[in-house]
Amino acid sequence: EEQLRHEGHDVQVIIRGEDVPSIDPRRKTVVKLHGDVDSPSSLVITSGDYSAYESGRQPLLELLRGELTRNTLLFLGTSFRDPRLWAADDEIIRRFGDLRRPPYILLATPSARPAVREDDEAARIAQSDFKAFCEELEERDYHVVVLEGFEQAAAWLRKISREFQGARAGGTASISDRILAADRVELRRDLRNLHERHCKKEIDEIRGTDExxxxxxxxxxQRAEALMDYVDENVSHLSPAVQVNVWSTVSDTFMAPLTDRLPDARRCYERGLAAADELPSDDEERRRLGRVGARLHLLEGDAGQAIAALDHEADPKAARLWLWMLLDLGREEEA
Known part of the structure; x- marks a missing residue:
């Protein structure tokens, strides 16, 4: 409201049902569904206020339903947890079905929140909840746009504006379809980045880093088991390279002394091999999986297969492992 006034717009504010008939379409309208702080009696705060909302503010709900029906709505800066939004949308879906205009909603990733960045468990829960929330919205035919933070919203809106102006100038009729298709690709990419960052973080926790x-x-x-479950739930959002990295790490972890998990290590290695089929032969993750496989063969008692797996590897890490195996088997002259 303040920003619109600052930019010189004539603004009308709607906070009660009786204000609705006075709406002037020539003016900028701000509807405050929860009331206005300058009018304390209009505020919706307590559980009683929420319970009485539908009976006491029916005109505002009808206005909301009308906007959902006539326009393509953009939800920005809302968690969409308000049950009245869900209820209004349910009614529009019931009334109009496929004719309903799919709304847009801009959401910031959980990692944008400081409390999530600082707490591993909170990050895991928040990412899982966020994924489920996005999927629920998409099932309702919402167009979900994921941003790293809401400070990116202005750039996204400017991009949409340029697309629309360019399409209108060129006579393109399918601008909404083009925007929708482009941003669905962007959503899939953002979700993939979100899940892959989580996997890489867990891998660093398990394997360690320089720091x-x-x-x-x-x-x-324990973390490897949790990571396996996470990958199983989100495999469609992970690239082959990240999948191979995960299965190499988990297999390697199950080969540690005293874990007694060699059968599990073998199963994880086999899953890594399946994902590695999509990677080039010189890919670093594929090479690392080869070294993990060689160690696995050795622990399973098949030294010949372990050494053969590394015979023609030019990678220095593979060569070092190959020499160590030869020495461990007493084949000093060959080493």
Missing amino acids: RPAVVPHIAV
Whole structure:
């Protein structure tokens, strides 16, 4: 409201049902469904206020239903947790079915929230909830646009405006379809990035990094099991390279001393091989999986297969592992 006034617009504010008939389409209209702080009696705050909303503010609900029916709505800066929004949308779907205009909603990823960035468990839960929420909206035919943060919203809106102006100038009739298709691709990419960042973070926790040591073996096994479940739930959002990285890491973890998980290590390795089929032969993740496989063969008692798996590898890490295996087997001259 303040921004519209600052830009010189004539603004009318609607906060009560009796205000609805006075709406002037020539003016900028701001509807405050929860009331206005400058009018305390209009505020919807308590559980009683919410319970009495439908009976006491029917004109506002009818206005909301009308806007949902006539226009393509953009939801920006809302969590969409308000049950009245769901109820209004349910009624529009019931009344108009496929003729309803699919709304747009801009959401920020959970990682944009400081509390989520600082808490691993909160991040895992938030990402899972966020994915389910996006899928629920898409099932209702919402066009979901995921941003790293709401500060990106202005750039996204400018992009849509340029698309629309360019299409209108060129006489393109399918601008909404083009925007929809482009942003669905963008949504899939953003969701993939979200899931892949989570997987890479878990891999770093299990394996360790230059800045942080690996977790102790029994914790590593627990995290590896959780990571397996996560990948199974979200495999469609993960690239082959990330899948191979995950299965290499999990298989390697199950081969640690005292874990007694060699059969599980073998199953994870086989899953990594299936995902690696989509990668080029010189891909680093595929090479790493080969080294994991060689160690697995050795622990399973098949030293010949372990060494053969590395015979023609030019990768220095593979060559080092190959030499170590030869020495461990007493084949010093060959080493």
